[in-house]
Amino acid sequence: MPRVSVEVDGVRYDDDVEPRLLLAHYLRDRLGKVGTPIGCDTSNCGACTVLMDGLSVKSCSVLAVQADGHEITTIEGLGDGRNLHPMQRAFHEEHALQCGYCTPGMIMASLDLLRENADPSDEEIRAGLEGNLCRCTGYQNIVRAVRRAANDMRQSDQAEEAHR
C-alpha cells in the first residue's frame, strides 16, 4: 500500500492507504475528521469541499494518494480555536444555513471564491458557488453571507495594512 504524508488542519499524518481510497473517506474514516460530509458520488454537490494548498477541491474526487505532500484545510481548521473565521461568522449572522449539511463545503468553496475575487457581486457569487448544492436555504442568505464576509475580510485586511 502506498504511504502518504498529509498535513490536515496543521497536523501531519503519515499513513499507508489503499490507492483507491478517496480523500473524503481518508479524512472521515481514518483521521476522524468528520466535519467534512459527503453528499453524493458524482462530484456534483460540493458538500465535501476542502482546501488543498489553499485551493478548493472536492475531497470525494481526490484520492488520498493525490494529497500526499499537500496541505489540507477542512472546516475544522478554520478560525483560531477561540474565534470564528469571518466566513463562519457571516454564515451565522446571515442565517445562511438550516440543516447545515452543505455548510462546511459551502464555506470552504466561498473562501476560494474570495481568494480569486475579494469583492464579488451577487451574480459572481452565485456563479462561483454553482458546484455547491444546498437543498434548504434557496441560496439567498448564502449569497448575503459571502458578501458580508467579503466586506469584513477586506476591512480587516485594510486594518492590517494600516497597522504595518
Place this chain on the structure above:
Amino acid sequence: MSEIAPEAVAEQVTPGTPDAKSEVGRARRRTEDARLITGRTTWTDNIQLPGLLHVAFLRSPISHARIGRIDAEAARARPGVIAVFTGADLADEQGSLPCAWPVTDDMVLPDHPPIAVDEVRYVGEPVAVVVARDRYAAVDALEAVDVDYEPLPAVVDMERAVEEGADLVHADKGTNKSYTWVFEAGEPDAAFRDAPVVIERRYVQQRLIPTAMEPRAVVCSAVGDEYTLWSATQIPHILRLMLATVTGIPEHRLRVVAPDVGGGFGSKLQVYGEEVVCLLLARRLGRPVKWTESRSEGNMAVHHGRDQIQRLSLAADRDGRIRGLKVDLLADMGAYLMLVTPGVPLLGAFMFNGIYKMDAYSFTCTGVFTNKTPTDAYRGAGRPEATFGIERLMDELANELGLDPIEVRRRNWIRHEEFPYDTISGLTYDSGNYEAATEKALRLFEYDKLRAEQADRRDRGDPVQLGIGVSTFTEMCGLAPSRVLGSLSYGAGGWEHASVRVLPSGKVEVVTGSSAHGQGHETAWAQIAADRLGVPFEDVRVLHGDTSVSPKGMDTYGSRSLAVGGVALFNACDKVIDKARRMAAHLLEADEGDIEFSGGSFAVKGVPGQARTLQEVALAAFAAHDLPEGFEPSLDSEATHDPENFSFPHGTHLCAAEVDTETGFVKLRSYVAVDDVGKVVNPLIVEGQVHGGLAQGIAQALYEEAVYDDDGNLTTTTMADYLVPSAADLPTFTTDRTETPATTNPLGVKGVGEAGTIASTPAVVNAIVDALRPYGVDDVPMPCTPERVWRALTEARRGAAPPGGSPEPGAGGGLGSAGGAA
C-alpha cells in the same frame, strides 16, 4: 390594478415590531449554528462504535422480476466479509414494512418485505445485504453475489395500469388499483349543468426525488437485549414504535436517536427497510453495524414524491364566479404502500378549493401501483399538487373570460370579514386576509408596471416575452387534530408533547417531541420558553430527537412543529408557572389569588417590593424544606397538545418570467412572496423557510423530474441527471409578510415549512404560460425545460398568430390575461 382590493385594510395585518424585551418575534441568530459552522456535528455517518461493521445492500437492477437462485458463496468468501443475507434468509424475522394509513376499508395493501424474497418490483429494491469490516469491502462483495432474475412485464404507465387486462405489479392482488377514495360536497352535477363556462384540463405532477443533502444513514448497536438505533430520520418516536411492531423487539428495549439530521423534506418521514435490516443484523451478529447510502442508491431507494395525473373541470358563471370543481386523480403509489403513501394525495382533497368559495365540489383519487420506487410525503405532500391544480385553473379561467387573473381570484376568494369560514371541502378556515397579502404583493412586485412592459413586448413582437404568474394559495398545517386523523383512518393521533424542567440553579431544560432536522427548534423553542417563563434566552436548553431523552412525541413533518409542538411547550410553561405561583404564595405568605407573575417574577398584588423570582422559587422547591401543604417538590411540568383545528397559512406569490420564444429558455426576472403565517416566533427562521421552500417549488416547475424509461429503469439516478438547482439557477426573492394570528392556538401561529413550495410551482408555470398566451399556448408540462417550452410553442404556433400581428384567439382563448381587460 393595485386598487383591486379596496376593502382590505393592510395596516391591520402589518406585522408589528416586537417590544424590545420580548423574545418571541425577535430575529435571534440560531444556537444550533455553533456546531454546524465548525464541523462539530453528529451526522449519523460520523458515529463510530467499537467493533463497528459496515453494511451494503445489493439492489435489483430490474423493475419487475421473479427472483430465481441467489448464490452468495463467493461473496461470503471474500476477505473482510462477515455475513451475507438474502431476503429468504431473513424471511422469518424481517416482517413487512408498515403502512399507517389504510385510507379505505378495501384498500389493497401488499406485503412489503425489507429485502425482497420472491419477486422484485422496482429498480433499487434490496435483494441481499452484505456485512463487512469496512465500507469498501462491503461494496466490493456486492459484485460477487449472483442473482438469477426471471423478468416480468414492467408496469410503468399509470393510465395503462388501470385499464382492463393490464399487466400487474402484484399478480396475486388481481388489480393495480390500491384504492379509490371519493369526497363530494354540494351538487357537482347541478353546478356543471348549463354552466356558461367550463374549463377542463389535464395536468401532470411529475415525480420528484426529495434529495435531502444528507443521504440516509443508520447505525445500530445491540447490547444484551437492549438496542440503540441512530438514524437520519425525521421521526424517531414513530420509528421506534414501528420498528418494535415489525421486528417484535419490545418497545422498551429499543432506543431510537435522530442525531444531527441533514434535511428531510418528507423523505425521512419513513420506516425504511434498511432501518429494519440494520436492527436485525445487530441482533444476529451481536456487533454494531452502520449503513450509509450513496446518492445514486438513494435516488432509487428513498421514497419519491408527487406523481399524479390530474383531470380537472371547473364550472363558472360569465362574471367569473366559480360554480363547481371536479377533481379526478390518478396517484402513483409506486410498487408498495409505505408509511403514509396512500394518504398523501388525499391531503389535497381539502385543498383543491384553495381560498375560493364555490357551490359544489367532487374529488376522486385512485391510487395506482406501478413498478417504480414507492412514493410518499415530499414537502407539501398533496397540497402542492392541489394548489397547482386550482391556481392553474384560475389563470385559465381569467384567460377564458378576459379578466385579469387577480380580479378573477378576488371575485371568488373568501373576504377577510367572512372568517371563520366553512369551506366546501369541510374545513373551517379560522383567519386570513387575502386582500391584504395580495395588495402588498402587487405593490412590491410593481404589477402595473410589469403588465405595461408585457404589453409593450407583445406589441413589439419581442422574441423574449414577459409573463406574470399569480398564486394566491393557502394550505393546512398543524397536522393534525387527532379526531380528524381518526375520521380519515390514519393509524395514530396528531398531538405533540413537551416538558419543561426548572433546574435547581434556575436554568431551564425544554424537552420536545418535535424532531428538528434543520428547522431551528433549538432556538425558536428557547425563545418561546424564555418569554413565557421570563428567564434569559441563554438559560434555556432544548432537548430532542432521542427517545431516551424525549420519550414522547409525534415528530416533525407537515409544518406541524410550531403549531402543535410549540403550543405544547407554551402550555407546559404555563403549568410550571401555576405550580410556581402556589409555591411563591407560600413563600410570600400571601394568598395564591393575589400573586401576579410577570417578567419572571412573582409579586403580591398591591405590595411593592414583595417578590420572588422563578429561580428563587425553583431553588426553594428543590430544597423542599418548606412547602405548601401537599406540594410535590418540583416545578417540572409537561403538556400534550392536541390541536382543535388545522392552521391555514396563506399568501400571494407573484412571478415574472422572461421566456425566450426562440430557445424556450425561461429566466425568472422577479419573484415576490407575501406570506401570512400568523404570529412569528423568529422572522429570520421564517424567511429562511420561505426561501428554501420557494427553491424547491421553483425546481419542480423548471428543473426536476425523476424519469423512468419504458422498462421501468430510473434514468435520473445521480445528481448529474436529477437537477437540483444551484445558486446560479435561482433568482433573488422578495419576501414579506402580513399577519393574521391563528385563532385556534394561544401563540397565534400557523406554520411555515411548506408554504414556499406549495405556492411557487403554479406561480412559475402561470408566468410561463402567460408569456406564451399570444402564441396559443395554454400549458407547458413540468418541468418547463427549454425543450418543452419550445415544443409547446411549436405545437401551438400552428393554430395562432404571433404577437404584433392581428391577435387571433389561440387554443387557450386569446389574449384574455394580456392586458387586464377587466
